[in-house]
Amino acid sequence: MGTSEQITDSQQQQPFVEIMDCTLRDGEQTSGVSFLPHEKLMIARMLLSEVNIDRIEVASARVSEGEKKAVAMICRYAKSIGKLDRVEVLGFVDNGESVKWIQEAGACVMNLLVKGSLKHCREQLGKTPEEHISDIRSCVNTAIASNLQVNVYLEDWSSGMRDSRDYVYQLMDALCTMPIKRFMLPDTLGIMHPLQCVEYVRKMHSRYPDRHFDFHAHNDYDLAVSNSLAAVLSGCKGLHTTVNGLGERCGNAPLASVQVILKDHYNARTNVNESKLGDISHLVEGYSGIAIAPNMPIVGENVFTQVAGVHADGDSKNNLYYNELVPERFGRKREYALGKNSGRANIAKNLEELGLELSPEQTRRVTARITELGDKKELVTQEDLPYIVNDVLKHSPTVERVKLISYVVSTSYGLKPGANLKVEINGKQYEAGATGDGQYDAFVKALRYIYKKHLGRTFPILANYAVSIPPGGRTDALVQTIITWHFGNRLVKTRGLDADQTEAAIKATIKMLNILEDENK
Numbered sequence: 478m479g480t481s482e483q484i485t486d487s488q489q490q491q492p493f494v495e496i497m498d499c500t501l502r503d504g505e506q507t508s509g510v511s512f513l514p515h516e517k518l519m520i521a522r523m524l525l526s527e528v529n530i531d532r533i534e535v536a537s538a539r540v541s542e543g544e545k546k547a548v549a550m551i552c553r554y555a556k557s558i559g560k561l562d563r564v565e566v567l568g569f570v571d572n573g574e575s576v577k578w579i580q581e582a583g584a585c586v587m588n589l590l591v592k593g594s595l596k597h598c599r600e601q602l603g604k605t606p607e608e609h610i611s612d613i614r615s616c617v618n619t620a621i622a623s624n625l626q627v628n629v630y631l632e633d634w635s636s637g638m639r640d641s642r643d644y645v646y647q648l649m650d651a652l653c654t655m656p657i658k659r660f661m662l663p664d665t666l667g668i669m670h671p672l673q674c675v676e677y678v679r680k681m682h683s684r685y686p687d688r689h690f691d692f693h694a695h696n697d698y699d700l701a702v703s704n705s706l707a708a709v710l711s712g713c714k715g716l717h718t719t720v721n722g723l724g725e726r727c728g729n730a731p732l733a734s735v736q737v738i739l740k741d742h743y744n745a746r747t748n749v750n751e752s753k754l755g756d757i758s759h760l761v762e763g764y765s766g767i768a769i770a771p772n773m774p775i776v777g778e779n780v781f782t783q784v785a786g787v788h789a790d791g792d793s794k795n796n797l798y799y800n801e802l803v804p805e806r807f808g809r810k811r812e813y814a815l816g817k818n819s820g821r822a823n824i825a826k827n828l829e830e831l832g833l834e835l836s837p838e839q840t841r842r843v844t845a846r847i848t849e850l851g852d853k854k855e856l857v858t859q860e861d862l863p864y865i866v867n868d869v870l871k872h873s874p875t876v877e878r879v880k881l882i883s884y885v886v887s888t889s890y891g892l893k894p895g896a897n898l899k900v901e902i903n904g905k906q907y908e909a910g911a912t913g914d915g916q917y918d919a920f921v922k923a924l925r926y927i928y929k930k931h932l933g934r935t936f937p938i939l940a941n942y943a944v945s946i947p948p949g950g951r952t953d954a955l956v957q958t959i960i961t962w963h964f965g966n967r968l969v970k971t972r973g974l975d976a977d978q979t980e981a982a983i984k985a986t987i988k989m990l991n992i993l994e995d996e997n998k
Contacts, residue, residue, distance in 0.1 A: 491746045494739050495715035497532040497691065498524055498732055500761060501551075502567055504723035507767060514547035516764040520720075521551040523760055525560050527753045528732075534588060534717075537567040538575035545582050552583035561585055565628070570612045573619045586626045588661065589616060591648070593631030595641035606644055610651045617655050628659040630693070635664040638677040649685060659689045659715065664704060667697025667727065671707035682712030691715035694730040696722060701730035706738050709745065720761040721769055721776070733758065733775035733807075741801045752808040775807060835866070842869050850955070850976060865955075865974060878903050878994035881987050886916040886979060896920040900927065903994065907931050917982045924986070937962035937969065937989065944978055958982045962989055969993070 501517050504510070512520070517535065524530045536548045548566060555561045561584075568575030568587040579587050591613050592598040598609050613629075620627050629652060631637065637645045649660070662681065669677070674692075681690060692708035694701035694717070705716050716739075722731035733754045739745040758776035762769050771779040780802075825840060835843065843862075846869050884898035896919035897910040907927045913919030921939070928936040941961035958973045958981035969992060973985030 491744055492709070493714075494709050494743075494745045494747050495531045495691070496732070496735070496747055496749060497534060497565070497715060497717050498528075498530045498719065499534045499693075499717050499729060500524070500719045500723055500732075501533060501535040501547075502537060503534070503693075503717075503725065503729055504719035504721075504761075504765075506725040507723045507728065507765065508725075510723065510765045510767060512547070512764055514543060514550055517547040518550045518554060520757070520761060520764065521564070522554060523753070523757050524720075525555060525563060526558065527750060528757050529748045529750045529753075530563070530732075531715075531748055532563045532565055532586075534565045534567060535584075536582075538569065538578040538587075539571075545578065548579075548582035548584060556583070562626070567630070568616075568620075570609075570616045573616065576616070576620045576623050576625060579625060580623055585624065586628065587620050588628045588630055589613070589620070590630045590632055591652075593634035593645060593648070593663070593665075594637030595644035596636065597633045598644070606647055610648060613652065614655065617652075617657065621656055627655075627657050628661055628691075629657050630661045630663060632663060633665045634662045635669045635673075635677065636666060638680070639668075639673075642680075646684065649681075653685060653688065659691055660685075661691040661693055661715075661717070662708075662713070663693035663717075664695055665693075667695030667701070669704055670698065670700055671703045674704045674707040675711045678708050678711035678713055689714050691717060693717040695724065696727040696729060699727070701728070702734045702738055705730045705735050706743060709739065709743060720757055721765075721767065721773070723761070723765060723767065731773070737775060737802060751806055754807055755809060775802070839866075839869075876995075877991060879987055879990040881983065882906060884920065884983070886920060888916055894919050896923050898923050900924070902927075902932070902990075916979050920979075920983060921986065924990075937964040937993070939963075940968060942982070944981075956981045958985050960985045960989065964993065 501512065501520060505512055521533055521535060524533050533551075535551050536544045548564075552561060552564055555564045564584055565586040565588050566579045566582065566584045568579055568589050570589065570591060575589075576587065592602060592609060595606065598604060598606055602609060604612070617627050617629075631645065631648070634645065652660070660681075662678065664674070678690065678692065681688075690713045692705060692713040692715070694704045694708075701722070705718075709716060716735055717729065718732040718735045719729040720732050722728040722734075732749075736747060736749045736751060736754065739747060740751075755776050758769060769776055769778070771777045774780060843866055846865055880901040882899040882901055884896065886894065886896045888894040893912040894914070894916045895910065895912045896916060897908070898920065899906060899908045901907075909923040909926045909930075911919050911922035911926060913922050921936075925936040928934045939960065940963045941959075943959045945957050945959075946955065955974055955976060956978045958975075958978065960971055960973070960982060962969045962971075969989055971985045971988040971992070973981035973983065973988070975981035975984060
């Protein structure tokens, strides 16, 4: 048997799960979210063409003319690529009004919403089960006559199975005689836990073994993904998701999480292109205005970032801290955070990524500098790292002849800024204080006093002072200060890097003094 045949046989042994994404319908019911027609089209295009979702539910019928326009745009696109049958619209038992709306929008699949619990049937519709079933039959017949494919939502099905199971069976017994392709089982109020989900879905599958069941989870107890897995384990052939878990109240089952749990924990096949999950997630984030949590599985900014140095060390030793969720699977890459917990292993990983080679001693000094920044709760990015390396190695003397022991700078309303400092020069300590036009100016004046009074030496004259943020860095992490000094007939330029502008300037100044002391030794 050839390799391709072996792969085919293996795939045949894996259960296939159909995915319907409801971002453009149920996801738009998120508080504060409303997609414009062109935004709906862009999301639909990516879901169908790049993420390769099996089906998308794009709207509720009869909502608005703008909604109809969006559906029409999506249907025209889907038809042009041969995927019109993947576009579905929620319809209602309304004497054919939804059927007409869906037809006019150009769609060919209606997801009919019916009452899946006796309580909803009686109290919301004010009808008997028999009356509701009669209305549903009439609506389905109208849709079929209009060449629409029909799926049925059993709204509040989970409550129905818990409180009025006979009603659910009565409804199903009647509808199973009709040309309905899928029966969709929503946990409308998000009340189930996985064991209940297993029980209820198994009862449905056992009683109606030839029917295609979808499961539609809500996340009120943070169990949408767990319930989705329980549903397919118990006989459901399809699952409903939304991008980033958007949806009413606490949202729906997130597409990315459902995909990976199906593949890794159920060994299931889907048609989803995992490498595009991050792209669709960020597209929806932008259009919805709902930010992705940094720690959201698969698509969050931080989920492939190692912080602890011990983890980075383990990654260098046969990938001790890897699992099946490798970032390359999703078109991403593993990163190693820089901060007080980094350790040399994290630094080494980042340096390797940038192609920088340092000696162990140099790595130690860079690590110490990053730890210092981390103690200030600053975030250091990989883009900052070359500047830190440059600052630590190129501009730091091997022997510090001038050391800043301590200092305090102050400013207050109505008074000139002041500075008091203690500095060690060639092993001897000096103290001085001064006021100036700014904190840094006061600091420099105190140093000038020490050099003039105690050392009898000329202090360099400030020629230029420039402050910037390192390109690619973050404003809350690093400020780069480059100071140019006149000393005799030449210019001396030094750089300071810190989260605080004044401190960055002070560091640049101490580096300059060390350069001069090295020349005078």
